[in-house]
Amino acid sequence: MTEAMGGPLAIRPDYPEALWIQARKLIVAEITSGALEAGRRLPPERELCQQLSISRVTLRKALASLVEEGVLMPSHGRGWYVAAGGASVEREWPNSLESFTETAARMGLEPSSKILRSEVAPGTYDEAEELGLAPGTPLFVLERVRLLNGVPIAVDRARVPAFLDDRFLEPDYTVESLYERLAEAGVSLAHAETTIEAQKADAEVAESLDLKEFDPILAMHQLVIDDAGRRVLVSDIRYSGERYRLRTTFSRSMR
Amino acid sequence: MTEAMGGPLAIRPDYPEALWIQARKLIVAEITSGALEAGRRLPPERELCQQLSISRVTLRKALASLVEEGVLMPSHGRGWYVAAGGASVEREWPNSLESFTETAARMGLEPSSKILRSEVAPGTYDEAEELGLAPGTPLFVLERVRLLNGVPIAVDRARVPAFLDDRFLEPDYTVESLYERLAEAGVSLAHAETTIEAQKADAEVAESLDLKEFDPILAMHQLVIDDAGRRVLVSDIRYSGERYRLRTTFSRSMR
DNA sequence: AAGTGGTCTAGACCACCCC
DNA sequence: GGGTGGTCTAGACCACTTA
Numbered sequence: 221m222t223e224a225m226g227g228p229l230a231i232r233p234d235y236p237e238a239l240w241i242q243a244r245k246l247i248v249a250e251i252t253s254g255a256l257e258a259g260r261r262l263p264p265e266r267e268l269c270q271q272l273s274i275s276r277v278t279l280r281k282a283l284a285s286l287v288e289e290g291v292l293m294p295s296h297g298r299g300w301y302v303a304a305g306g307a308s309v310e311r312e313w314p315n316s317l318e319s320f321t322e323t324a325a326r327m328g329l330e331p332s333s334k335i336l337r338s339e340v341a342p343g344t345y346d347e348a349e350e351l352g353l354a355p356g357t358p359l360f361v362l363e364r365v366r367l368l369n370g371v372p373i374a375v376d377r378a379r380v381p382a383f384l385d386d387r388f389l390e391p392d393y394t395v396e397s398l399y400e401r402l403a404e405a406g407v408s409l410a411h412a413e414t415t416i417e418a419q420k421a422d423a424e425v426a427e428s429l430d431l432k433e434f435d436p437i438l439a440m441h442q443l444v445i446d447d448a449g450r451r452v453l454v455s456d457i458r459y460s461g462e463r464y465r466l467r468t469t470f471s472r473s474m475r
Numbered sequence: 476m477t478e479a480m481g482g483p484l485a486i487r488p489d490y491p492e493a494l495w496i497q498a499r500k501l502i503v504a505e506i507t508s509g510a511l512e513a514g515r516r517l518p519p520e521r522e523l524c525q526q527l528s529i530s531r532v533t534l535r536k537a538l539a540s541l542v543e544e545g546v547l548m549p550s551h552g553r554g555w556y557v558a559a560g561g562a563s564v565e566r567e568w569p570n571s572l573e574s575f576t577e578t579a580a581r582m583g584l585e586p587s588s589k590i591l592r593s594e595v596a597p598g599t600y601d602e603a604e605e606l607g608l609a610p611g612t613p614l615f616v617l618e619r620v621r622l623l624n625g626v627p628i629a630v631d632r633a634r635v636p637a638f639l640d641d642r643f644l645e646p647d648y649t650v651e652s653l654y655e656r657l658a659e660a661g662v663s664l665a666h667a668e669t670t671i672e673a674q675k676a677d678a679e680v681a682e683s684l685d686l687k688e689f690d691p692i693l694a695m696h697q698l699v700i701d702d703a704g705r706r707v708l709v710s711d712i713r714y715s716g717e718r719y720r721l722r723t724t725f726s727r728s729m730r
Numbered sequence: 731a732a733g734t735g736g737t738c739t740a741g742a743c744c745a746c747c748c749c
Numbered sequence: 750g751g752g753t754g755g756t757c758t759a760g761a762c763c764a765c766t767t768a
Contacts, residue, residue: 238756264734275758277532280736290666290700296735297765304607304706352559411545412725418673418693418716436691436716438673442725445545451559461673461691468725470667470697493737519753530739535755551754552746 231272239274243282246272251291251302262292262300290469320366320376321397329368333394336375336428337363347379350443351451357381362393365428366457372429374459380452398453407452412442416466421458429460436461486527494529498537501527506546506557517547517555545724574654575621575631584623588649591630591683592618595637602634605698606706613637617648620683621712627684629714635707653708662707667697671721676713684715691716 231242250256262268265283269276283300286292293301324331343351343359351359363377378398391401402409420434431437437458444453459466486497505511517523520538524531538555541547548556579586598606598614606614618632633653646656657664675689686692692713699708714721 233757240756266734275760277759278757281756290668294735295766297733297767299734299766304700413545414723414725416671416693416721416723417719418691418714420691420716434689436673436675438671438693445559459673461675464672466671468669468671468723470669470723488738495737521753532740533738536737549754550747552748552752554753 231274233273240278240281240285243272243274243279244285247282247286248291256302258302258304260302261298262302264299320374321399324368327368330370332367332370334365334367334372335363335393336365337361338393343379347454350454351379351381353381362398364393371463372460373463374457375425375428376455376457378453378455402452407446407450409444409446409452412444414443415441418461419458425458429458431460438464438466440466486529488528495533495536495540498527498529498534499540502537502541503546511557513557513559515557516553517557519554574652575629576652576654579623582623585625587622587625589620589622589627590618590648591620592616592632593648598634602709605709606634606636608636617653619648626718627715628718629712630680630683631710631712633708633710657707662701662705664699664701664707667699669698670696673716674713680713684713686715686717693719693721695721 231239231246233239235242247256247262256262263271265276265279269279272279283292283294287294290303293303295301321331338361340358340360342356343353345355347359348355348357351357360380361377362380363375365372366374366376380398380402399409417439419437419439421429421431421437423433425431425437426433426435429437438461440455440457440459442453442455442457443451444455446452486494486501488494490497502511502517511517518526520531520534524534527534538547538549542549545558548558550556576586593616595613595615597611598608600610602614603610603612606612613636615635615637616632617635618630620627621629621631635653635657654664672694674692674694676684676686676692678688680686680692681688681690684692693716695710695712695714697708697710697712698706699710701707
């Protein structure tokens with residue numbers, strides 16, 4: 221439709237969304253629509269600024285955010301280029317912190333859960349230390365088998381400081397997303413310190429995931445921190461090695 | 476010795492390093508030195524600008540880069556805070572693409588390699604497709620056992636388009652870093668699309684890593700892309716499940 | 731020499747938090 | 750209402766690429 225970034229791309233200064241995010245979406249749209257193919261050069265920054273009616277600083281904020289995701293590549297003195305995998309904007313599993321529910325939605329599969337444990341109990345010494353609480357502080361413990369289209373994929377053991385809100389016990393976590401409940405409670409997740417390793421399935425996990433003991437599993441441990449810097453969730457997820465593949469993008473830092 | 480951000484932090488406008496990077500380093504220094512503890516609030520932006528003699532835009536670029544690494548947390552209307560794990564600035568490089576050699580250096584261990592294969596050979600169909608080359612295009616294949624302090628940690632099978640430079644064959648990859656050779660050849664690595672899964676060790680890998688067959692391994696597949704958007708390296712690394720733990724930070728995107 | 735990205739500035743206005 | 754971060758602008762100068 222629009223010739224490559226030539227059309228009247230509309231940015232609305234009054235719209236309650238940052239201009240650079242609007243700009244970002246318009247650029248992504250140009251790429252996913254095919255108007256800008258992988259390897260092609262974008263119009264010069266100063267030209268884009270005019271087309272979008274935004275300042276260069278704002279435009280560059282949008283462009284920078286797309287570099288981080290590997291969609292664009294800047295080349296000093298030459299221009300901005302659509303990266304090799306540029307068309308993959310939608311396909312891609314972004315390197316974001318994502319709930320199981322969100323992952324499932326993106327892949328077009330039906331998530332569900334079987335609850336193994338759901339209660340408030342005193343935290344262990346290690347749990348308390350990791351969450352920065354006194355040992356024995358009550359934690360909400362939610363242990364679930366996570367399934368996609370009915371196939372068991374992982375066992376997830378999540379622990380949340382119980383002081384957050386009693387209403388955490390109420391929802392039916394067979395279908396509800398813990399992340400969404402946290403969001404509703406005003407907890408805005410920021411980032412997660414994560415370790416990942418390969419282990420053998422123990423008897424318990426093998427049972428839950430319908431595996432043989434000693435089958436390989438991907439063990440992911442996460443400490444999730446919210447916008448206020450509070451340690452808010454500790455989670456251990458053991459994925460079936462055969463049924464799950466983690467996808468992410470690593471960037472070279474400080475260039 | 477400087478009281479929290481009160482001392483004469485020196486930024487040199489003539490120094491050949493971006494001001495925001497200098498600012499960033501000074502802030503990190505305040506944190507690692509203990510002058511700014513986890514949870515503490517930073518001086519207001521406008522005050523920091525004066526102290527550092529830089530503009531607010533530039534300061535915010537430094538601050539933003541530290542948010543991405545989980546070192547600082549902004550709070551609208553309240554201030555900037557040192558994140559819970561603030562002292563961890565040195566420990567890890569979240570989400571960074573790092574060579575085995577660099578990882579070893581960061582951990583204070585001695586890296587070495589045993590070469591299993593080092594030759595130019597036509598790529599398989601899959602390899603060619605992933606690198607965006609014609610099937611059969613010659614690739615430089617380097618397969619090594621990677622060791623830390625003499626202990627085998629992983630088997631790494633790297634493939635680089637051979638057209639890059641013949642000199643790739645010359646170095647002694649028992650000690651040399653492939654990443655460094657690439658850098659010298661003018662290839663500047665930008666990011667890597669990565670998949671991670673748990674598998675069983677096959678006989679070959681078990682042999683190389685001194686494991687039993689069927690022991691769990693962490694299999695990481697990477698397609699590395701350079702600054703120019705060229706697909707430059709495909710790598711399969713199989714880590715011993717017991718001797719390796721991947722550590723990273725996932726961020727919640729688009730806040 | 732012209733074109734293009736990279737960095738930086740000074741100043742403005744808004745939204746949120748807390749008193 | 751005053752303090753603080755969040756966003757945006759217009760313009761300047763530098764460094765790299767290409768011809």
